[in-house]
Amino acid sequence: MPPSPPHAAPTLYESWEALADGLQVQRLALHLPQLRDQTSARRAETSAVSGTISSALVARPAALSDPPALALVEAANLSAWVNLPSEHGTPGTVASPLARAAEQVDVLLLDGVTDEPLREAVRAVSAASSWWVGAFAAIRHLGVHHARLTPIEASDTVSLDTLRAAVRVVALGTAQRILIHHLRHDATDDAVRLAYCRAVTEGIVTEPSLPALLEQLGELRLVDLVSTSIPWRGRFMKYAGGTGAGQVE
Numbered sequence: 001m002p003p004s005p006p007h008a009a010p011t012l013y014e015s016w017e018a019l020a021d022g023l024q025v026q027r028l029a030l031h032l033p034q035l036r037d038q039t040s041a042r043r044a045e046t047s048a049v050s051g052t053i054s055s056a057l058v059a060r061p062a063a064l065s066d067p068p069a070l071a072l073v074e075a076a077n078l079s080a081w082v083n084l085p086s087e088h089g090t091p092g093t094v095a096s097p098l099a100r101a102a103e104q105v106d107v108l109l110l111d112g113v114t115d116e117p118l119r120e121a122v123r124a125v126s127a128a129s130s131w132w133v134g135a136f137a138a139i140r141h142l143g144v145h146h147a148r149l150t151p152i153e154a155s156d157t158v159s160l161d162t163l164r165a166a167v168r169v170v171a172l173g174t175a176q177r178i179l180i181h182h183l184r185h186d187a188t189d190d191a192v193r194l195a196y197c198r199a200v201t202e203g204i205v206t207e208p209s210l211p212a213l214l215e216q217l218g219e220l221r222l223v224d225l226v227s228t229s230i231p232w233r234g235r236f237m238k239y240a241g242g243t244g245a246g247q248v249e
Contacts, residue, residue: 016236018077020228024132025080027221031139032088038138039090049137049158052097057134057163059096060089061127068117073124076181078174082124085131098134101164102126105171109179109198112191118182125174129229130167136221137163146214146223162216166226169210172202173229200231207232 010018028035039055049057063086064070073082106126110119141152176199182192210232214223228235 013236016239017228019239020224020236021077021080023228024225025084028084028088028132028135031142034139034142035088035135049140049160049163052160054138055090055092056094056096057098057138058085058088058090058131059094059099059134060091061085061096061099061124061131064120064124066117066120069120069124072117072121072178072181076121076125076177078125078128078177081132081174082128085128085135088135089131096130096134097160098130098163098167099127101167102130102171105168105175108202109172109175109195111195113189113195114191115182115189118178118192121178122175125178126171129170129174132225133163133167133170133222136219136225140219140222143219143221145218146220149220152219156218158217158219158222162213165209165213166217166222169206169213169226170229172199172206173231175199176203176230203230203232206230210234 039058106123143152179196217223
């Protein structure tokens, strides 16, 4: 998606992006009680994800406190994306098993970038991406299949490898939004332009594997989170086709 000029009216594509953002926040708000129950101490040994416990999936990311970095996140309309994991993440010393997938995206994109607020902003939205995937994965068994809208079977779990692939997609998309905003206002830094090009290239390379990944995720909230996070031909198919993604809730 080519950057639009500053202060231009939102394009249809950007409006759909805002709609997708709002849908993720709405779904989290609606299902916070279930998420808290799933990650409570009395449920600590249960999980809808094979190989881990639910509370680890929603481990609280490190807080973003650098004002210039916060301003970048806010300008890219990702404040809620970063703030809600800090508010609702589980405290403790155990790192999320999904965090490394987000960190790998940071390493890929930020090589050579010296703008520290930009680096911090990208790291923050990437870390938040692992939390959002983990949060929806923790309540996956309470959802419905993304295509059939039938309940997810209790025995139907999802692997950590599948969730890590999902985190990579979501982190690429949110990091790209930070980079796009930066370049709209300052396109003079060759390293940042290269980082944006790497993000776009990775998205193109990832696209052929997305349909299979979405089917492996299976559940509606996870599928919508991943499918609307990164530019690809199926990103806003539901919106373009007139089928509201939030009708189940």
